[in-house]
Each structure stands twice: as C-alpha cells, then as structure tokens.
Amino acid sequence: MDKGTKIYEGKAKIMYATDQADLVIQYFKDDATAFNAAKKGTITRKGVMNNKISSKIFEFLAFHGIPTHFEKYLSEREMLVKKVAIVPVEVVVRNRAAGSLCRLMGVKEGTTFASPILEFCYKRDDLGDPLINESHILAFQLATAAEIATIKEYTLKINDLLSKFFKNLALELIDFKLEFGRYKGAIILADEISPDTCRLWEIGTGKKLDKDRFRHNLGDIEEAYQEVLNRVSK
Ligand SMILES: Nc1ncnc2c1ncn2[C@@H]1O[C@H](COP(=O)(O)OP(=O)(O)O)[C@@H](O)[C@H]1O
Ligand SMILES: [Mg+2]
DSSP: OOOOOEEEEOSSEEEEEOSSTTEEEEEEOSEEEETTTTEEEEOTTHHHHHHHHHHHHHHHHHHTTOOBSEEEEEETTEEEEEOOEEEEEEEEEEEEOOTHHHHHHTOOTTOEEEEEEEEEEEOOGGGTOOEEOHHHHHHTTSSOHHHHHHHHHHHHHHHHHHHHHHHTTTEEEEEEEEEEEEETTEEEEESOOSTTTEEEEETTTOOBOSTHHHHTTOSOHHHHHHHHHHHHTO
16 A cells, blocks of 8 residues: 555644545554643654554454544554544543543542433644533534434444453443544445544553553553553553
8 A cells, every 4th residue: 555645633643645546554652742732742652553543443343343534554663544534523531530521510530420421522733622512513613413312323333342342451431432433325434443532441450551641641651551552452
C-alpha cells in the first residue's frame, strides 16, 4: 500500500492518502497533548503502542459486529483505514467519575453512577470541544436523528464489549471517547481507541494506566501504555 500525500496532521496522528480513493493510512505519532492542547509533550513510542492497541480493539469490536474503519495493521505506526467523513461530535461514555465530569457534577474522582453516562462534545478545538446535547446536534445538522440513534446504539454496545474485554485483563474501563464517520452512507466507528482516549484503572491497585499519567505528571507513562499493550496482546 503506497503512502500518498498528507491529507491532515492532527495532534496525535497524520492521515495519508493511498492509491485507493476510499482508503487512508492513519499514522500514529508520539506527540501528546492535554487540556485542550495547553499541555504538550511526547511519550516515547506512544504511536507504536497506540497503533497496536487500537488495531487489537478494532478487530475485537468488528468480531462482535461493530462496523469500524479498520482494514489492516500495516506497520508499527501505520494502520490502513476506510476514509470517512468524520461526524464532528466526540462521543464520551463514563462508567465512573473522572476528569471534567468531576467539575461538571461536583463529585469526587471514582464516584460510581446508577447507569453509564453518555456525553456529546462538539469536535471544535478552537472552542475547547464543548459539551452539547442532541438538540444542538440536530439544530446545527452535525448528524441526523437516525445517525444519532445508530451512534448511541453502537456506543452502548461498545461500552458493554470493552468493559468486559478490559475486565478480563484486570483493567476497569472508567471512561472513553469515540469518533464516528460516514462511509458509503453508513455510520462506522473511526479514529482510535487507546490509553489516549480511554481511562483504565488496574483492578485491585487502582493504578492509572492511561493518559492521566501524562496530564498530571504521575510518571511511568511509557510503562503504563506498555502494560496496557501487554495485556491487550494476551
Ligand atoms: N477513517 C478516517 N477517515 C478520515 N478521518 C479520520 C478517520 N479516522 C479519524 N479521522 C480524523 O483524523 C484525525 C486524526 O488525527 P488526530 O491527531 O486525532 O487529530 P485531532 O488533533 O484533530 O484530534 C482526527 O481529526 C480524526 O477525526
Ligand atoms: Mg484526535
């Protein structure tokens, strides 16, 4: 698969064209950002680890009936994916309180809920990815009602699948962010699923094995990503 021109460079990945119009290469960088890019840094070999972790997770989800953009693992930092038109809405699922939810609801980190929380954020870096609801999505035509229904259905199924998947690896899925895209008229899961986009706490010790180690300077960042990769590869 030939790597063509660079289509887009984001904070964590670069998208390249290929010789097939409906496929692109997702290249994973070591760059890390947090707090709406106010904090910047690099995590050594993060790109390699996130590409492998994401590839495994997309394969697992596809096996369980979730349509995804994943085509194939190409090399250490490259994944071949279907080229989608990204729905400009970040979909967040929360199983326990962490991050912005603690400020939003005035609760302590780790607080449990009666049921999982589904949040939508407008994917707009210049606005700080603000929290929105379904009526904003419809009013601004970010997605149709049918697309929102599909996204919600897939997201809740993904939460069930991934919560069990990680529990088997002695990791608790605290929260995560998804991005969906349109491909040939259908909604499919896109972007990545990795310790950059999930909060994962080790069951028993509560050790954070995700980007919070970078956000809050907790140390052992590379080791945490490697630990997740080791478990996911089992
Ligand atoms: N299959 C895909 N087709 C097209 N664009 C995608 C696909 N998967 C993810 N993207 C988009 O490509 C970009 C990936 O790079 P990233 O570094 O995450 O960017 P950002 O800084 O915008 O989050 C994101 O904007 C993401 O929405
Ligand atoms: Mg991104």
